[in-house]
Amino acid sequence: MLKFIKGHMESMEGIATYPMISLLIFFVFFTILFWWVFTATKEHIKEVSNIPLEDDDKTNLTK
Structure with missing residues (x-):
């Protein structure tokens, strides 16, 4: 199968x-x-590095 794919790819122009x-x-x-x-x-x-450390209450209020 690999031989078929390699032969097919070599026959394509601009590959x-x-x-x-x-x-x-x-x-x-x-x-x-x-x-x-x-x-x-x-x-x-x-x-950005402190985003995972924020409380859920703060993030829920902004939504």
């Missing part, structure tokens, strides 16, 4: 562009994530 597109998407995503982590303010990170 080499798909791994390049995947690599580009991966690189762009993690570059943006890296940029966001280093530009985020400490106040925002502290606020």
